[in-house]
Amino acid sequence: MYTEEPVKIFAVEDDPTYVKFLRYVLELNPDNELRFFSSGKECIEHLHEKPTIITLDYTLPDISGEEVLKKIKNYDSSLPVIIISGQEEVKTAVQLLKLGAYDYIIKDEDTKDKLINSINNARKNVSLVNEIAYLKKEISEKYEFGKSIIGNSKSIKKVFSLLEKAVKTNITVSITGETGTGKELVAKAIHYNSEKKKNPFIAVNIAAIPNELIESELFGHEKGAFTGAMARRLGKFEEAQGGTIFLDEIGEMDLNLQSKLLRVLQEKEITRIGGNSVIKVDARVIVATHRNLAEEVKNGKFREDLYYRLLGLPVNLPALRDRDNDIVIIARYLLDQFCNENQLGKISISKSAQEKLLKYPWPGNVRELKSVIELAAVLTSGDEITEAEINFNSVVKENNFAYEDLTLKEYNHRIIQHFLEKYDNNVIKVANKLDIGKSTIYRYLKEKEVEIVR
């Protein structure tokens, strides 16, 4: 958790009357920790004590205020220095602000209020800067491969080893996998483990943007480029400058735009719609799709040249059902996360519930597992999730037969029932589709193992 550090103020002032005044003003806030120095040299010698803010008298006995300011900025350019001066000369003020002074306050009857204001603002600034640094660090830790992508099955370990390779260079990565297998999670993990992690990670879901808007979304537009373009807008490629652009559902991009994207990737530059200037872009590209792009190329729906350009390092995410015991490991992880976020006590998963999870085919993969587990955590009244509290989505259930412990005969009944419903109870069609005799179906109907549902 982010916690604010106490504010340590260094005040550099040689005039005893002003020292008294500063002490009075700065002690108004009991959170301030104060150190007074009567010379610039003394202040510089104590910079290693890491002050949060410095107030600096411009006319000091030893070195000039300007020199002290330069030395402080040399030591730590982000340290806010508030200059307090008897001089009203604008030129001096401008010069000091140019050198990086945070504020310039004149000694007059308003000094007290101006100083309190300035210190409060500097304090907020420092606290924001610290918070951003903390959050950046937290994000990159959160995306350490092992910490964000949970699992240790053979199939996911193969993915980890590819990811280790992916982060060493800026190679384009193409991620494939069924819906909910963690494609976006993997893209973020690559970014936050790469040397680009301090720059933005920008995700664009091609399928979610209307076709006619994608070009402007990706490459930006100038004011007046088309009706409704009220102002210049930067595209996602520009936003991702120096970082990573993640193009999700790339298989949904139409052919016309595919050729524009290819050009951008080849030239490494864009032109905003309605603009003339060419802008260099330097962003790593990661793409993802649940489609088989090679197949799309064969069918003429995806450009072959773009396909090869984007292929880079291909990473295929295995379906959850192919990750063995990872199902249980991820379920536990998601459960702990949910309990933490909702201040619930520790909840475990019973053996039989685990077995039920392991047998299910998970067509919605980890995303589906997350919703099943969260629902179970809400339903359970004790500190253990039981088999009964694991509920699968009924639409999915209908089309997947293999997740329950049934006999082959029982599975036969279920499959025939499913096909009867699918083909309007047309027995001959069902018999043809399943390549069985129609008499088998009539027998099951007679024995009431299957039924005609209208």
Ligand SMILES: Nc1ncnc2c1ncn2[C@@H]1O[C@H](COP(=O)(O)OP(=O)(O)OP(=O)(O)O)[C@@H](O)[C@H]1O
């Ligand atoms: N191995 C994993 N460990 C923990 N959480 C995971 C794992 N894989 C996926 N998730 C979580 O599952 C959810 C779905 O993942 P994500 O959105 O990355 O999938 P996706 O493949 O991009 O889905 P889609 O194809 O629908 O866009 C997210 O909440 C993600 O954090």
